[in-house]
Amino acid sequence: MSDSVPLHAFRTVPRTGVIFVTAEATRRGYRPGDPDWCNLGQGQPETGDLPGAPPRVNAVTVDMADQEYAPVAGLWEVREAIAGLYNRLYRKGLPSQYSAENVCLSGGGRAALTRAAASLGQVNLGHFLPDYTAYEELLDVFKAFTAIPILLEGERGYAFTHDDLRREIQGRGLSALLFSNPCNPTGKLVQGEELARWVGVARELECTLLIDEFYSHYIWTGRPGVLPVESAARYVEDVNRDPVVLFDGLTKNWRYPGWRMTWTVGPKQVIDTVSSAGSFLDGGGSRPLQRAAIPLLQEDTVVAETRAIHSTFREKRDRFHSRLERLGIRTDRAPDGTFYVWGNLSGLPAPLNDGMAFFRAALEHKVITVPGEFFDVNPGKRRARASRFRSYVRLSFGPSWETLDKALQRLEALVLKHTPGATP
Helix, strand or coil, X not given: CCCCCCCCCCXXXXXXXXXHHHHHHHHCCCCCCCCCCEXXXXXXXXXXXXXXXCCCCCCCCCCHHHHCCCXXXXXHHHHHHHXXXXXXXHCCCCCCCCCHHHEXXXXXXXXXXXXXXXXXXXXXXXXXXXXXXXXXXXHHHCCCCEEEEEECCHHHCCCCCHHHHHHHHXXXXXXXXXXXXXXXXXXXXXXXXXXXXXXXXXXXXXXXXXXXXXXXXXXXXXXXXXXXXXXXXXXXXXXXXXXXXXXXXXXXXXXCHHHCCEEEECCHHHHHHHHHHHHHXXXXXXXXXXXXXXXXXXXXXXXXXXXXXXXXHHHHHHHHHHHHHHHCCECXXXXXXXXXXXXXXXXXXXXXXXXXXXXXXXXXXXXXXXXXXXXXXXXXXXXXXXXXXXXXXXXXXXXXXXXXXXXXXXXXXXXXXXXXXXXX
């Protein structure tokens, strides 16, 4: 039997955007760490030293007791540390405080989201267009709930108010809403009083907010001197009654993606449920890495890391965004958060005004991007028409500035090559 012949028992599982573009680049010779390639597709920040950041962890000592499995919900002392961090960052002076029982740990963001999806009942679950590519298969593989798309308009800067939220919950009968905040890929952030109103609407109408906060320390708005972080945890009244479930981890906000150390924060009943789902889905995360994370969760360490991220990545964001704009890659709104630019290619010469064509042309210059159509979350591919986001591309400014500058020079040459009448 040929290796290419599929087994009848298995379906074809589509690749998420990042996996697809990485596989295509690998066919052309890309290897992780190759300095000749510029990976603007991978959703991870640079992981080395940053000015003002705490020293990076470069070794982990494993206690003999930690050779055993971790509890599915995670080590109790780590859960306590995370609850304490949320209370100090977002809930000072509030009567309702998170405890270890409001936290469970998992081995990566997708594992945390999968546990939550597996725990949902027969409800209508809303999700935005565009949003994180991995939501697509997640929303398709579990059949108990019905995924309801909610279209956001670039012409409105992807605005969506608490009044819009109320209308969608009531009109579509939503019992839950899944979204990233700040949004991957657009960078749109719901924050402050408006985020408080969202939580209030969810509380009033009993609609659970499932909020992916993995970029919540990459915030480019806010007041000088105030720590640039945001979380719906700030606006919860009762941690065990308000329908707010949060997902975060070391992957982005601590710049340790390889640790695959993430968590879910929410009411005790929800944590019990998603932990039970973890017992058959993934069995729990890495015990040694959970214990090694405890020093990273101390408030002074988190504050120093966040300020270092803001200083370095804010400068990269401004320079990267400005260079892309001059290149003709526009944005419907400058990113409020994340380390992505959601580039509108419609002003570029053909064929570069198409996200997939742009991606393939950039690959020839050893630059990896992600076509916008992957963020048109379409569970089961039930919407057959061409994607609304086919003229978009997501470009990451997660890598070092040296890599970004190299990539921009190559993209400038690529656009110049396709511009009629242009001279090198």
